[in-house]
Amino acid sequence: MLREVTATRVAAFGRFGRLRSVIDQLGLLPVLLIVLLVFFSIASPNFFTRANLSTILTQALFLIIVSVAQTLVLLTGGFDLSMGSSIALVSIIVGLQLLDHADSPTTGLLVATLVAIAVATGIGALNGLFVSLFRVPPFIVTLAMMTAVSGLALHVSRGVPIFGLPGYFSSTLYTGKIFGVPVPWVVTALVLLIMYVVLHWTRFGRYWYAIGSNAEAARLSGIAVRFYLFLAYTIAGVLVGITGLLLTARVGSGEPTLGASFPLESIAAAVLGGVSIRGGEGNLFGAALGAVFLVMLRNGMNIIGVSSYTQMIITGGLLVLAVIIDNWVHRER
Amino acid sequence: MEILLRAHEITKRFPGVLALDRVSFELRAGEIHALVGENGAGKSTLVNIFAGSFRPDSGTIELEGRPVQIRSPHHAHELGIRAVFQQLSLVPALTVAENIFLGRELTAPGLLRKAPMAAQTLAQLGLFDAGVLPTARVRDLTVPQRYLVEIAKATLERPKVLILDEPTASLTDRETNVLFQLVRELRTQGVGIIWITHRLEELYEIADRVTVMRDGRHVATLPVGETSTDRLITLMTGRQYEQIYPTLQPVPATASVVLEMRDIETAHGLRRVSFTLRSGEILGVGGLIGSGKHLLGRALVGLEPITGGELRLAGKLLDTERLSPQTMLQRGVMFFPADRRAEGLLTNRSVLENMTLAALERFERAGVLLDKRKERHTVEDFIRRLAIVPPHPLVRVRNLSGGNQQKVALARGLIRDTRIFVMEEPTQGIDVGAKIAIYQLLHDLAQQGAAILFITSDMLELLHVCHRVVVMFQGELVATIPHEDVSEERLLQYYFGHRREEGGQSSVDAA
Numbered sequence: 117m118l119r120e121v122t123a124t125r126v127a128a129f130g131r132f133g134r135l136r137s138v139i140d141q142l143g144l145l146p147v148l149l150i151v152l153l154v155f156f157s158i159a160s161p162n163f164f165t166r167a168n169l170s171t172i173l174t175q176a177l178f179l180i181i182v183s184v185a186q187t188l189v190l191l192t193g194g195f196d197l198s199m200g201s202s203i204a205l206v207s208i209i210v211g212l213q214l215l216d217h218a219d220s221p222t223t224g225l226l227v228a229t230l231v232a233i234a235v236a237t238g239i240g241a242l243n244g245l246f247v248s249l250f251r252v253p254p255f256i257v258t259l260a261m262m263t264a265v266s267g268l269a270l271h272v273s274r275g276v277p278i279f280g281l282p283g284y285f286s287s288t289l290y291t292g293k294i295f296g297v298p299v300p301w302v303v304t305a306l307v308l309l310i311m312y313v314v315l316h317w318t319r320f321g322r323y324w325y326a327i328g329s330n331a332e333a334a335r336l337s338g339i340a341v342r343f344y345l346f347l348a349y350t351i352a353g354v355l356v357g358i359t360g361l362l363l364t365a366r367v368g369s370g371e372p373t374l375g376a377s378f379p380l381e382s383i384a385a386a387v388l389g390g391v392s393i394r395g396g397e398g399n400l401f402g403a404a405l406g407a408v409f410l411v412m413l414r415n416g417m418n419i420i421g422v423s424s425y426t427q428m429i430i431t432g433g434l435l436v437l438a439v440i441i442d443n444w445v446h447r448e449r
Numbered sequence: 450m451e452i453l454l455r456a457h458e459i460t461k462r463f464p465g466v467l468a469l470d471r472v473s474f475e476l477r478a479g480e481i482h483a484l485v486g487e488n489g490a491g492k493s494t495l496v497n498i499f500a501g502s503f504r505p506d507s508g509t510i511e512l513e514g515r516p517v518q519i520r521s522p523h524h525a526h527e528l529g530i531r532a533v534f535q536q537l538s539l540v541p542a543l544t545v546a547e548n549i550f551l552g553r554e555l556t557a558p559g560l561l562r563k564a565p566m567a568a569q570t571l572a573q574l575g576l577f578d579a580g581v582l583p584t585a586r587v588r589d590l591t592v593p594q595r596y597l598v599e600i601a602k603a604t605l606e607r608p609k610v611l612i613l614d615e616p617t618a619s620l621t622d623r624e625t626n627v628l629f630q631l632v633r634e635l636r637t638q639g640v641g642i643i644w645i646t647h648r649l650e651e652l653y654e655i656a657d658r659v660t661v662m663r664d665g666r667h668v669a670t671l672p673v674g675e676t677s678t679d680r681l682i683t684l685m686t687g688r689q690y691e692q693i694y695p696t697l698q699p700v701p702a703t704a705s706v707v708l709e710m711r712d713i714e715t716a717h718g719l720r721r722v723s724f725t726l727r728s729g730e731i732l733g734v735g736g737l738i739g740s741g742k743h744l745l746g747r748a749l750v751g752l753e754p755i756t757g758g759e760l761r762l763a764g765k766l767l768d769t770e771r772l773s774p775q776t777m778l779q780r781g782v783m784f785f786p787a788d789r790r791a792e793g794l795l796t797n798r799s800v801l802e803n804m805t806l807a808a809l810e811r812f813e814r815a816g817v818l819l820d821k822r823k824e825r826h827t828v829e830d831f832i833r834r835l836a837i838v839p840p841h842p843l844v845r846v847r848n849l850s851g852g853n854q855q856k857v858a859l860a861r862g863l864i865r866d867t868r869i870f871v872m873e874e875p876t877q878g879i880d881v882g883a884k885i886a887i888y889q890l891l892h893d894l895a896q897q898g899a900a901i902l903f904i905t906s907d908m909l910e911l912l913h914v915c916h917r918v919v920v921m922f923q924g925e926l927v928a929t930i931p932h933e934d935v936s937e938e939r940l941l942q943y944y945f946g947h948r949r950e951e952g953g954q955s956s957v958d959a960a
Binding site: 322336339392 | 786791810
């Protein structure tokens with residue numbers, strides 16, 4: 117039976133059917149990842165070391181969470197460009213709050229966490245409201261939101277970073293450990309686990325896939341499409357808030373331009389990981405792997421001395437390439 | 450008669466599938482040659498080879514006695530082979546004239562000569578009597594009008610070979626007749642026409658010869674006069690069918706009214722429509738395209754805003770201003786749209802996800818997590834009961850044939866305890882085998898007490914599948930006819946506006 121199924125699948129893909137079918141199932145990413153590992157390991161002796169690989173993964177954590185958030189929105193057929201500026205605003209407001217609570221770690225951490233999540237969730241909910249209720253295209257909504265929120269972050273901070281955050285902040289949320297595991301690792305693992313369950317073991321996930329695949333069919337199947345769209349942007353906001361908090365702990369200051377490259381990188385990571393830009397296709401582990409790939413690429417290029425400008429060109433090109441592959445694999449005949 | 454196009458022992462293999470197995474085919478000049486077969490029989494692959502979309506793996510093609518290799522759709526055009534597929538090639542934002550001349554605009558050095566193009570378009574469209582202006586935007590046209598424009602485009606420069614893929618699927622009888630005339634006219638000019646269809650009854654009216662294909666092979670080529678519908682179905686399916694339509698079981702006299710519409714009006718078309726639907730009943734809804742028969746189903750589930758009248762479900766009055774597919778579904782009413790790919794199915798998701806989409810709460814444990822094992826068992830059960838091929842829950846729906854896709858759509862309603870099925874063109878574009886299965890399924894459902902509103906453009910279905918038939922004309926319900934009294938002539942009369950009170954159910958307004 118399985119062979120029959122495979123035959124049907126392969127036939128359905130037409131020319132280069134087998135290749136497209138394999139990419140469709142596994143993604144191109146594992147292959148690319150290995151190519152990258154081998155290439156940089158040969159190019160530099162400093163790449164394939166325990167320390168460097170650990171650095172790559174630690175750096176990748178933040179992009180992983182944002183990519184998971186982006187995946188959520190991509191699955192519904194939209195995307196969110198405002199995630200970066202949302203992180204910046206979170207960073208500024210968290211910074212200001214921490215200065216107010218410099219002497220009371222418990223209150224400080226609690227307040228910082230709450231405002232981080234509240235601010236980013238609010239922004240996500242606003243995105244969701246415009247997309248679902250007023251039917252404004254996600255591109256316009258989130259581009260406008262990106263600009264407005266970025267302006268707000270710069271306004272509140274007067275354009276300068278907020279320094280002098282209390283030491284307990286970074287030592288808890290960045291270098292702090294739970295059962296010997298650094299906090300960002302624990303948080304990322306929890307995010308992946310919870311979102312995996314939500315996406316694949318609850319109706320929420322099914323509905324998001326359904327809406328991205330065919331919103332009209334979803335509506336005729338009795339799904340409250342607008343509500344679930346709103347929910348996707350809002351939950352993505354929660355994840356962005358968590359990232360903003362952790363990232364601020366990592367850099368140790370409130371930064372008004374933190375995370376500016378995240379929107380594009382998270383879309384690139386998700387699409388490289390097999391999430392379709394047209395919605396209804398892909399999963400979060402692919403997106404997470406895509407994030408690792410991008411960070412590894414950047415790290416490797418740094419090690420072999422590729423300039424940051426060239427790196428930008430390569431990242432941009434990679435996004436276009438990923439979308440082309442996505443089109444090729446998922447094209448309807 | 451002169452052989453215009455000859456294909457000899459064409460073989461085409463897609464990875465894992467032998468789509469055409471040494472198929473030979475002949476088209477004479479001045480012939481309308483019907484091509485029939487179930488979905489997957491290889492009809493589309495064959496004509497796609499003629500149209501230049503696919504290249505054969507082996508075999509030869511001769512056009513007017515000369516061997517040719519058709520390299521691309523563009524090359525096919527140059528050779529005089531034009532094809533009109535279901536998927537239209539019109540640009541919605543452009544006008545009719547711009548579409549017809551797309552890629553071959555008349556120009557005076559560098560500039561468009563709009564006047565002669567408009568004039569030629571008008572002359573060309575005159576043949577079709579479709580009431581379309583050259584300056585109209587294609588997006589503003591109805592589906593049948595678009596189809597006629599597409600054919601006008603294909604026949605602007607008289608082709609040698611014209612391929613029509615299910616040309617009547619989206620046409621009403623009037624437009625079908627216009628098309629028949631036009632095609633006959635082309636035949637007298639020596640054009641060879643390949644006519645793919647699922648509607649066997651129309652063969653007798655239009656075709657000279659018919660070729661039957663099955664499983665990628667040529668089965669038979671016969672003059673239409675020497676065949677019959679039964680014979681063709683046997684050839685197509687390879688099975689003997691006593692009857693396509695299951696025997697209608699009467700609706701018990703005690704069956705309760707589950708749905709009642711009274712004087713329903715909508716903003717865009719329905720006028721004082723009243724009817725009742727009983728448990729166990731299959732109620733056919735007929736009428737031309739634009740008659741409001743599709744609006745009826747859509748209004749019922751809140752897709753068309755209702756502006757007046759009363760709607761009762763099992764005697765309970767509903768608030769017609771707050772209808773939505775969601776609330777109707779909760780009351781056991783499910784709508785199955787005609788365009789399954791656009792509105793009905795998640796084509797890139799699995800059979801499983803499609804089937805359980807409307808009933809996920811049934812598979813939740815403690816109201817949160819999905820019981821995937823139970824879900825899969827249920828889906829496998831329905832795959833078996835509906836004989837869905839391939840029988841695997843994780844196949845993507847877009848890889849299924851039209852008939853199997855429709856079965857998946859139906860299963861979505863079955864898994865959720867649906868009491869009223871509102872079906873819009875449920876057998877459109879699916880093969881005979883699948884049609885038979887779906888008729889049988891609908892009868893079984895009715896036997897179990899479900900009510901079915903069966904909206905269809907296929908008159909044979911109204912004649913044979915429904916307990917009662919209502920006919921729509923210009924937004925009004927003009928007739929209600931019980932099964933015993935339905936005839937083709939009678940339906941046609943009402944289709945074209947003849948009004949008469951029937952059976953006490955009709956609501957024709959004298960005013």
